[in-house]
Amino acid sequence: MIYLDEAATTPVKREVLEAMWPYLGPDFGNPSSHHEVGESARRAIEQARADIAQALGARASEITFTSGGTESDNAATKGIALAAPRGRRVIVSAIEHPAVLESAEFLGRLGHEVTVLDVDHRGMVQPESLTAALRDDTTLVSIQYANNEVGTIQQIETLSRIAAERGVPFHTDAVQAAGWLDLDVTRLGIQAMSISGHKLGAPKGIGILYVARGTRLEPLIHGGGQESGRRSGTENVAAAVGMAAALRLAGGANDEVVARRDAFIDRVLAEVPGSILTGDRHHRLPGSASFVFPGTNGETILLELEAHGVVCSSGSACAAGSDEPSHVLTAMGLPAEVAQTAVRFTFGRTTTADDLDTAATELIRAVGVVSGRGARPS
Known part of the structure; x- marks a missing residue:
């Protein structure tokens, strides 16, 4: 068999499985538990967070573990729009993943105005269309880094700079870009980014959401206050460790x-x-x-x-x-x-x-x- 569907999912890398194994067996603790078994799990997940932050040029406190790209997209799109004080208007592109498009539609049902940017025949968002669409009441722009169907790479640095000039937070779905393109959040100029583990050799069911310090986010999942209150629920320690290993192994272009x-x-x-x-x-x-x-x-x-x-x-x-x-x-x-x-x-x-x-x-x-x-x- 010749497998040519890696945009759907990739095989888990052996090195990732080896990194995960201790936390599927002997180091099984709940990282919220205040005893040595729990503290061992806590150290592992915080080391994974630090490693991921280093790979992205971010702070560890800016990394939230999620269940995957869909949750990260939902958390960023809804969370920033619901928390931001600027207004009730979001901008997305016409070729976003359904996780972003349907989140925007949900916000529309709550009374937000949703502007959908057209793309050209190559699937590119033109910078001038974003410039024309921005208003003082725009609370979020979400444009994916690279398209999951046709592979087109957007001019994220240019687009995020246009949004920054108007003070608008910029989120990018980098699920397909991870493992291939530069993910340095400072260079990209973004305030939020979604990544999914199973697109780059980690298991299904783990993702990350980067949210820049100072960017307000209303959590979607409430409960015990894990992940600094941004995403409650007991963390998947083994998968988080696997996610960090996969990013370390990613070779870029x-x-x-x-x-x-x-x-x-x-x-x-x-x-x-x-x-x-x-x-x-x-x-x-x-x-x-x-x-x-x-x-x-x-x-x-x-x-x-x-x-x-x-x-x-x-x-x-x-x-x-x-x-x-x-x-x-x-x-x-x-x-x-x-x-x-x-x-x-x-x-x-x-x-x-x-x-x-x-x-x-x-x-x-x-x-x-x-x-x-x-x-x-x-």
């Missing part, structure tokens, strides 16, 4: 991965008639290649590929099973019937050039079969 990605894209565009690359050709995640194949059906292509050992997706795993076309692709100007032909390939550093060459060969065959241009093998 990789020229070899980019070269393999570009060779794969070039071959598909050259050998699959009518194929269209989605997202920005160059400002995209190193391990992301996504296409539409007009006149076909994306789900049928996926079935053909899986039958021949290539596992990928039609887009966000969170929308799997939906009959609706991708909101990302339609926001980029693609007709609904074309958006429904999407196929996404996402891969990591261990994916070889041979893997991608085989995937391209199988894709060429599969599109031919689905479109009627090729013969199904007997």
Whole structure:
């Protein structure tokens, strides 16, 4: 099997499992307990927090552990908007993850005004559109760092600077960016950031939310006051330790991965008639290649590929099973019937050039079969 769906989830790294193991066994304590068993767990989670803060160029007190990217997005979007005194208006982009878009819709039901920024055909938010949208009563801007479906990387430094000039907190969903792009919060100029562990080699069920000191946040989960009151509930110590290990192991951008990605894209565009690359050709995640194949059906292509050992997706795993076309692709100007032909390939550093060459060969065959241009093998 060739697994090309790492934007959905990645395998847990061995080093991460080894770091977690003591806290799944002998060091099992509750970090809120005031005895040595609990204190041992407390030391582990605070060391994990410090390590993550160092990786992000942040303070340890600015890191909150959550259950994953969805919770972090909800906590940032709702929490900042509900706590901020500036006004009742939020700005998001049209291609955000549903965790942000639906949080914004929820705020709209509470009486907030929600402004949705359009994107261009590459999935890019234009800085001038954000400038035009900002008002004195804007309480939050949330724009993702890199898109989960098409891989387009936003100009976060530029966009956050525009928001900062008006004193507006800026949140970015960095779930897909983590492990590939620079996450230094000072350089990015952001006040909040979401990361999910299972996108970079940690287990599912752990995430982090960075919130800059001085940024007000209304907690979504109330209770025992854990995580400095920002997220009550007994912490998942083992997963937090795993999250820190995964960030330490993350290698950032990789020229070899980019070269393999570009060779794969070039071959598909050259050998699959009518194929269209989605997202920005160059400002995209190193391990992301996504296409539409007009006149076909994306789900049928996926079935053909899986039958021949290539596992990928039609887009966000969170929308799997939906009959609706991708909101990302339609926001980029693609007709609904074309958006429904999407196929996404996402891969990591261990994916070889041979893997991608085989995937391209199988894709060429599969599109031919689905479109009627090729013969199904007997």
